[in-house]
Amino acid sequence: MKLRHIIWSGLICMLTIGTSNAQEIMTLEKCRELALENNTSAAIAKRSKDKAEYTKQAYRANYFPKISASGNYLYTNAGLNKSLPASYLPTFVPDPATGELIPNILTMGADGNPIFKEYAYFPEMDLSLKLSGTWMAGLRAEQPIYTGGKITSAYNMSKIGNEIAGLNQDLTRADIIVKTDEAYWTFVQTNELLKLALSYQKVVTELLRNVTDAQEVGLKHKNDVLKVQVKLNEAALRIRQAENGLNLSRMNLCHVMGISLATGIILPESFDDHPFGNLDRTIDYSHRPEYAILDRQVKLKEQQVKLTQSEFLPQIGIMANYGYINGLEMNGNKLLDRTSFSVMASVSIPLFQWGEGRNKVRAAKAEHDIMQLQRDEVSEMMELELTKALDKCDESALEAALTAHSLQQAEENMKVSEDMYNAGIETIADYLESQTVWQRAWMEYINAGTRQRLNWTYYQKATGKL
Known part of the structure; x- marks a missing residue:
């Protein structure tokens, strides 16, 4: 008989822990949605992506002329007053x-x-030169012609940085989903453990009632009643522990989802229908955002080498100015009142820096090689992680099947032991032991189911499917 046939119909299915009247029916998908919507790390990753996009657009602007306007106005009480004899x-x-x-x-x-x-x-002549009131205004346009590839390298680096920011969003999303799944299935696990504790208490309570009735008519010894009472006390303690664990796991799930810790959570009626896909042992780790980030970082270092080289190549640019100046009076006559236009070309050619450029380029290439080695090392670790995730999924699937079979056998054993005890063939200790075995088998079944679902999440993350 499956586990859901053992659990009483509707028991604690609508269980809510907390002081708030607010209740939410939470499926795994809804928990993920709330966590992704409210998580601070996701918001930071999004703003980082926006920042990278703005940075890319800023570097793209370096291809175009830079136009600026300027203006100056002079106010001063200084002047020149002189008399020529x-x-x-x-x-x-x-x-x-x-x-x-x-x-x-x-x-x-x-x-x-x-x-x-x-x-x-x-x-004889008197001269009076007035400076105050002089002003000028102008427009300037600057256009780089050749920068040794500096503008192109910087723009390419900004594009790669934008891609890394997008991949970091994917990585953050996967991490949030893993944390949410861990919190969700822990809450499911503690909820099922509470159901188990209550079911065990019910079985022991029924046994205590039967043994007490038999002892009152002289069919059982007082010792049997005391043994059952000890088990009932243990059951009460397990219920309290399960209740506390359930409350803590509910609060942790609320924290991960970014909602009030006092929110009550209602679980769906059944968890046996949670789908599992097929394990694909041919898939690799290249779809993981971590690998893609490392690959982009290697390309970023390639552009860094080109950017360093550009600093020691010729720089050519042109600049055009158009301006107007007005003011500077002498003896009441304005001296300046005209426009002007000028064009200037500039060329800068590095000749000798005592090996500075060569060594800087070598250092940049060394950084590129280091990043390649780090990518290769991390790639091997991701391959090991993927293999481990595959093995864990395979093992947990087998464990879930075996524990389900063991639970059926333990239930059947408990019923046989009950019949033998009622017939007087088996002692109360043997019957209590069969109940303990049934309880332990149920607990192992719950834990195995939780591990199976978490290992499936870890497998999806290791393959880059989250």
């Missing part, structure tokens, strides 16, 4: 032969300085 200036006359202007010299003085035939009178 009156003076006599020498004159020049044209040379008939060449047409060039030559000094109009009359003779040379005793001191060796020339004396001109004529002088021009320069009157």
